[in-house]
Amino acid sequence: MNTQTLVSLDRVRKVFANGVTALDRFDLDIREGDFLSLLGPSGCGKSTVLRLVAGLTKPTSGTVTWPGSSDADHRGEIGFVFQEPTLMPWANVADNVWLPLRLRGVSRSEAKGRIAESLALVGLEDFAKAYPRELSGGMRMRVSIARALSVRPRLLLMDEPFAALDEITRFKLNDDLLEAQRELNCTIMFVTHSVYESAYLSSRIAVLSPRPGRIVAEIAGVSSSERGGDFRTSLAYADLCRQASLALTNSMAGGRLR
Amino acid sequence: MTRDPLKLVLPLAVFVMAIAAWEIYVRAADVPPYILPAPSLIAATMKADWPLLSASLLVTLKTTLAALALAVVGGVALAVALSLSRIVEYSLYPFAVVLQVTPVIAVAPLLLIYMPQDVAVLACAWLVAFFPILSNTMLGLQSVDRNLLELFRLYGAPAQGGWGARIGSRLKAFWYLRRPAALPAFLAGLRIAGGLSLIGAVVAEMAAGSAGAGSGLAYRIIESQYRLNIPRLFAALVLLALMGITLFLALSALTRVLLRHWHESALPRET
Numbered sequence: 001m002n003t004q005t006l007v008s009l010d011r012v013r014k015v016f017a018n019g020v021t022a023l024d025r026f027d028l029d030i031r032e033g034d035f036l037s038l039l040g041p042s043g044c045g046k047s048t049v050l051r052l053v054a055g056l057t058k059p060t061s062g063t064v065t066w067p068g069s070s071d072a073d074h075r076g077e078i079g080f081v082f083q084e085p086t087l088m089p090w091a092n093v094a095d096n097v098w099l100p101l102r103l104r105g106v107s108r109s110e111a112k113g114r115i116a117e118s119l120a121l122v123g124l125e126d127f128a129k130a131y132p133r134e135l136s137g138g139m140r141m142r143v144s145i146a147r148a149l150s151v152r153p154r155l156l157l158m159d160e161p162f163a164a165l166d167e168i169t170r171f172k173l174n175d176d177l178l179e180a181q182r183e184l185n186c187t188i189m190f191v192t193h194s195v196y197e198s199a200y201l202s203s204r205i206a207v208l209s210p211r212p213g214r215i216v217a218e219i220a221g222v223s224s225s226e227r228g229g230d231f232r233t234s235l236a237y238a239d240l241c242r243q244a245s246l247a248l249t250n251s252m253a254g255g256r257l258r
Numbered sequence: 259m260t261r262d263p264l265k266l267v268l269p270l271a272v273f274v275m276a277i278a279a280w281e282i283y284v285r286a287a288d289v290p291p292y293i294l295p296a297p298s299l300i301a302a303t304m305k306a307d308w309p310l311l312s313a314s315l316l317v318t319l320k321t322t323l324a325a326l327a328l329a330v331v332g333g334v335a336l337a338v339a340l341s342l343s344r345i346v347e348y349s350l351y352p353f354a355v356v357l358q359v360t361p362v363i364a365v366a367p368l369l370l371i372y373m374p375q376d377v378a379v380l381a382c383a384w385l386v387a388f389f390p391i392l393s394n395t396m397l398g399l400q401s402v403d404r405n406l407l408e409l410f411r412l413y414g415a416p417a418q419g420g421w422g423a424r425i426g427s428r429l430k431a432f433w434y435l436r437r438p439a440a441l442p443a444f445l446a447g448l449r450i451a452g453g454l455s456l457i458g459a460v461v462a463e464m465a466a467g468s469a470g471a472g473s474g475l476a477y478r479i480i481e482s483q484y485r486l487n488i489p490r491l492f493a494a495l496v497l498l499a500l501m502g503i504t505l506f507l508a509l510s511a512l513t514r515v516l517l518r519h520w521h522e523s524a525l526p527r528e529t
Contacts, residue, residue: 091438
């Protein structure tokens with residue numbers, strides 16, 4: 001297992017303009033090849049961590065560094081998936097997937113192969129010409145993921161991407177996401193408030209305390225290479241769920257005492 | 259669009275019946291044509307006076323379309339400028355509002371003093387049509403999905419790079435994101451402006467009145483009124499109504515063509 005650190009957050013503190021402290025003394029290392037879940041109650045600053053890593057916002061104090069690289073701008077290596085699909089309704093699926101490459105000056109004909117590959121990764125080869133309104137919620141989210149994958153990111157950031165989907169769709173997307181990670185060999189940072197989702201997906205689970213957010217526990221998951229097809233019904237999975245659930249309950253109790 | 263034949267047949271039937279009732283009433287009660295001309299007489303007048311009326315129609319049509327075109331150019335250009343720069347927005351927008359809320363008929367006499375008559379009429383029509391395009395386009399340009407803008411920041415803009423790079427990324431976001439997002443609102447504004455530019459043209463022609471060689475349809479109406487040529491007045495009125503309807507249908511068709519793939523308003527309802 002490759003354990004080189006990809007991104008390192010060191011004593012990060014983030015205070016919003018309205019005076020709310022979202023994160024305080026936040027330390028986290030994202031290692032290459034990780035499937036790292038940030039698990040925590042809503043409003044604990046999980047999304048802020050993603051935005052900090054993506055460079056969409058700056059920490060009030062502390063540092064976000066990429067130890068293995070000397071470039072200052074890492075946005076080229078990042079794919080971002082929001083909670084909503086946020087597709088452009090006026091463009092068809094292929095054009096939506098093309099967007100990040102288009103913004104980098106890649107022409108449509110040059111991007112053609114990449115678009116097709118990305119759509120194939122999420123199983124939407126046959127819907128390239130469809131418009132977002134013609135797709136179901138799950139399919140729209142797949143397009144959104146394909147769009148993030150089109151830039152072949154080293155680090156894929158996902159902000160509760162499946163929260164609005166039904167359980168059947170969600171299970172399917174969970175499996176497909178793990179499959180895509182295996183194929184692309186990328187690192188994923190995944191924000192969720194679902195204990196079961198984090199236990200199923202992650203090679204590492206970081207549990208956050210309520211605001212101001214801080215890592216209160218780290219649980220090692222079962223990496224996708226060492227699990228069988230029946231992982232969702234296995235004892236190891238049940239045990240992970242129990243651990244994560246316990247850590248979350250403890251963090252909430254601690255938050256209330258303060 | 260749903261192709262429900264009733265949608266076409268029903269209003270047509272009502273229209274035909276109303277015309278028939280009008281004709282029957284005028285004939286039965288023997289109403290003199292200077293009070294209320296029968297539809298048949300209006301049709302006959304339209305035919306007889308066609309050279310005169312068609313020339314007036316052309317004048318008013320030209321004014322209306324020119325005013326609409328200028329309103330689109332001016333309104334969109336200003337909306338874009340306002341959306342790209344706070345400073346421009348703060349300094350100019352209040353004046354656009356003042357222009358809009360001042361009743362145009364009150365401005366028309368002044369314009370007629372300062373400008374040649376045809377230009378003054380055009381300016382009036384433009385003033386009325388300009389604002390809905392400006393305000394609607396601005397609304398559209400501002401109502402872009404926040405997350406999509408974030409996406410643009412993530413993928414589009416270089417973190418370093420000076421002023422030029424920032425302007426470049428802003429223009430990119432404008433072209434790929436704000437422009438298509440603003441299209442539905444712009445088109446709604448255009449449909450309103452289409453009707454208003456006709457109204458503006460008519461109002462200005464009336465204000466101009468007999469001040470010169472004005473020969474638009476509204477001028478014909480005033481003239482016919484003075485001469486008690488009521489059939490011709492009605493004929494001119496019918497032409498104005500037809501023009502308004504044609505303009506509205508044309509702009510609605512344009513909206514449908516441009517939005518048919520993706521916007522809710524242009525999609526057929528499932529029943």
